[in-house]
Amino acid sequence: MSSTSPIISVSGLSKTYATGFSALKSVDLEIRRGEIFALLGPNGAGKTTLISIICGLVKPSTGTVLADGYDIIRDYRAARATIGLVPQELTTDAFETVWSTVSFSRGLFGKPKDPAFIERILKELSLWDKKDTQIRRLSGGMKRRVLIAKALAHEPRILFLDEPTAGVDVELRQDMWQMVRRLKESGVTIILTTHYIEEAEEMADRIGVISKGEIILVEEKAELMRKLGKKQLSLQLQQPIEAVPATLAAFNLSLSPAGDELVYTYDTQAERTGITTLLQGLAEAGIRFRDLSTSQSSLEDIFVSLVRERA
Template identity: 75%
Template sequence: MQSVISVSNLSKIYASGFEALKDVSLDIRRGEIFALLGPNGAGKTTLISIICGLVNASGGTIVADGYNIVTQYRQARARIGLVPQELTTDAFETVWDTVSFSRGLFGKRADPAYIEKTLKALSLWSKKDNKLITLSGGMKRRVLIAKALSHEPQILFLDEPTAGVDVELRKDMWELVRSLRANGVTVILTTHYIEEAEEMADRIGVISQGRIILVEEKKELMRKLGKKQLILQLHQPLRDVPAQLNGYGLMLSDDAKELTYTYDTQHNQTDITAMLADLHNAGIRFRDLRTRQSSLEDIFVTLVRETR
């Protein structure tokens, strides 16, 4: 698929000597939802800030929708919308005025119908004449999203957009994100709520200590790195796992009442059948069994630990 953002050999070194980004290369596809995951201090916000023109890179190049973000910054920036982490708004402006003004900053003609549509999509229409200082934190977050969408960008960055917001806003936001993608907008999000990335994203990128350590299709990532556990509830507590079963890596629970068999999602089912047969031959009976699938969060934690 065509790349809408291409990052090549990007680096960022601050005056203190701290190297926030180290030779980062990344291609983001047009029309996808891309989730960028990483622990605090990994470089997520620095990377987004450089792409959006808020921070200068120390080296490397970035092209956004065909435009170099340094030499063609006006064209590149006009194609990008950003919802930052911080609540930064003009306290004494009305919702309508601040969103309309943001549209004008990008040289867009006034379009009251588009502003109305955007505010209604974010449940802000009833607040359009309210001053921002009177709004709750969740409503201010909605205004930031409306401002980012005001100039009809083709690329939207959401930097921790649901941090500290209510469930209703989170639901509204993801409905909006899906509708934007359906209209061809590329959405890049960072989030601490990994279940959101698991539900929403088409592809996952993981950044750790300033380096991109993995970029993968979400479904392929879950298939390749996901683990499953078969948990057997025993009829009788077991003192220890018999030696003839050592090859399966079975784990006995602390109360000796459960055996857990861990395997990857590509595992051949005949191995499970053989393991169950060997349990039977060893005289071990179980009364119930259940399975557990590893989540994207499990995979993320494992990847970051391995990198460290």
């Protein structure tokens, strides 16, 4: 496959269960090689169903999925071998040791034994001193690390992280994201779902939002923040005012109950001209301010507004 072609291509993908519930509705999506793609959506939006279909765990009702050029149904074994999956649920053999369960996962995909590679993964995930420990004796955070090690054991080119930091401590979360950055640098494509939207804001190259089984937006993170992010300029006034002057009505300013603060909410695309014009208008109206500050909406704010708008 060309290095410029998408590593995952989803076309017309739908999934309707026997109960009649439609989990996915004609989803089209392309994931670029080597990117970190964050898939966001509320509970029940279809995130896990979409991942499960791409990973070959659930059969679609209609549509096609290519993973690194392989059809996930027609070329199942080849497609699945390119993918590593870290699921939400902590499911692994409780009585196996860390070393044996990770080594077994590598063998499942026909990879030759490579103790040095397994050792490197376990050390990167701070599991080396637990290599001979049974899974059942590990903490929840350590079990989560084992799932990641299992997903990486066969050296996949695509890695799915389905809520990987749910219920884990801050230290593990930081270790995990350092590892994700190293994997990206090595050329691995990473698809992430998370409820910690600040993680997506920090890590992702692109953002996809899914709601009620439909992809409602796919955008470069920086562009999404630029286009949909709102900024606020807060002005602390030298003297309180009773009302916003009519000459400034076009700015839709909000005045604090005490009359000593004006807040201007604006689109980032109109930042320069809007602020300049506002400050000129304030001066002409004889309103002086003693301090000002700005704030910007987060990715979480954007996500919540998109989902509400869709609803």
